[in-house]
Amino acid sequence: MTLHIQTPLIESRPLSLAAGRTLWLKLEALQPSGSFKLRGVGHACEVHHARGARHFVSSSGGNAGLAVAYAGRKLGVPVTVVVPETTSTRAIELLKLEDAQVVVKGSSWQEANQHAQGLLGAGDAFVHPFDDPLLWTGHASMIDEVAQAGLKPDAVVLSVGGGGLLSGVVEGLKRNGWHDVPVLAVETDGAASLHAAIAAGHPVELPAITSVATSLGAKRVADQALACAQNHPLHSERITDHAALQACERFLHDHRILVEPACGAALALAYAPERLAQYNNVLMIVCGGATATLEQIRDWLAA
Numbered sequence: 001m002t003l004h005i006q007t008p009l010i011e012s013r014p015l016s017l018a019a020g021r022t023l024w025l026k027l028e029a030l031q032p033s034g035s036f037k038l039r040g041v042g043h044a045c046e047v048h049h050a051r052g053a054r055h056f057v058s059s060s061g062g063n064a065g066l067a068v069a070y071a072g073r074k075l076g077v078p079v080t081v082v083v084p085e086t087t088s089t090r091a092i093e094l095l096k097l098e099d100a101q102v103v104v105k106g107s108s109w110q111e112a113n114q115h116a117q118g119l120l121g122a123g124d125a126f127v128h129p130f131d132d133p134l135l136w137t138g139h140a141s142m143i144d145e146v147a148q149a150g151l152k153p154d155a156v157v158l159s160v161g162g163g164g165l166l167s168g169v170v171e172g173l174k175r176n177g178w179h180d181v182p183v184l185a186v187e188t189d190g191a192a193s194l195h196a197a198i199a200a201g202h203p204v205e206l207p208a209i210t211s212v213a214t215s216l217g218a219k220r221v222a223d224q225a226l227a228c229a230q231n232h233p234l235h236s237e238r239i240t241d242h243a244a245l246q247a248c249e250r251f252l253h254d255h256r257i258l259v260e261p262a263c264g265a266a267l268a269l270a271y272a273p274e275r276l277a278q279y280n281n282v283l284m285i286v287c288g289g290a291t292a293t294l295e296q297i298r299d300w301l302a303a
C-alpha cells in the first residue's frame with residue numbers, strides 16, 4: 001500500500017475538441033491531499049518513517065505541507081507545519097483538518113522556513129517541497145501508471161514551480177525508456193524561474209514572485225530541474241495569470257474539477273492549441289491544488 005492512489009487516466013473529449021488533437025488527462029487533482037505532491041511526499045515520509053523518524057516538519061503552507069500532514073496522519077507520525085503570516089486562512093484550515101500542528105511565524109516563506117529548520121532535532125525529518133531525490137522518485141510513479149495503461153504520448157504538459165514535478169516526470173519517462181517524449185514545462189509570467197534559469201544557463205533567483213499561481217512561486221528552481229531541461233527534450237512555455245485563471249474556470253465547466261491557477265497554467269495550453277501544433281497525443285498532468293476556491297478565482301479574473 002502506498003499513501004498516494006493510482007489516479008484515473010482519461011481521454012478528454014472537451015479538451016481534445018478545444019485543442020484539435022487527442023488530450024489525455026492524468027487526474028492528480030484526485031489524490032487524497034488534493035495534488036500530485038502526495039506521490040513524492042508520501043514516498044519520502046515512508047522512507048523517513050522506516051528509518052525511525054518520529055516527527056515530520058514542513059515549511060509549506062500549500063500542497064506540499066498538506067501532503068506531509070496527510071502522510072503523517074496516515075503513518076501515525078506527528079506533523080508540524082511552519083507557515084508565514086501571508087498564508088490564507090483556508091490553507092491553515094486544511095492543514096488543521098489533517099491534524100497538523102500549524103505554527104504561524106514570519107512575514108515571508110524564508111523566515112518561516114528558517115524557524116522550521118531551527119525546530120529540527122534528533123528523530124525529526126524535514127520534508128522539502130520540491131528539492132529532494134526521494135520526491136522525484138515518488139512523483140515518477142505517475143508515468144509508470146501511464147505506461148502500464150498502454151499509452152505512449154507524443155508530449156507531456158506540466159507546470160513548474162521549484163521543478164520537483166518536472167524532475168519526477170523526467171525520471172519516470174527515462175525509467176520507462178521514453179527518452180524521446182518531450183516535456184512542455186509551463187510557468188506563469190511572474191513565477192518563471194525555470195525559464196530564467198534556462199536563459200542564464202544556471203539557476204537564478206527571481207527578485208520577486210508576482211503571479212497569483214502561488215504554488216509555482218519558487219524564486220529559484222532546483223538544480224535538477226535545470227538539468228532536466230539540459231538533458232531531456234523540453235520546451236519552456238509561459239502563460240499569463242489571466243490565461244491560467246480562465247483555464248481553471250473552463251476546466252471546472254468541462255470536467256467539474258476545481259484546480260489552482262498553478263494547474264490552470266498547464267491546462268491553458270489545451271485552450272491555446274497553437275502551442276501544441278506538433279503533437280497528436282498529448283498527456284496533461286492535472287496537478288490539482290487544494291487551496292483554490294471558485295470565489296478567489298473569480299475575484300482574480302475580475303481584478
Ligand SMILES: *Cc1c(COP(=O)(O)O)cnc(C)c1O
Nearest residue numbers: 063161162163164165262288289
Ligand atoms: C507544487 C505544485 C506545483 C509545482 O510543482 P514543483 O514541484 O514545485 O515544480 C504545481 N501545481 C501544484 C498544484 C502544486 O501544488
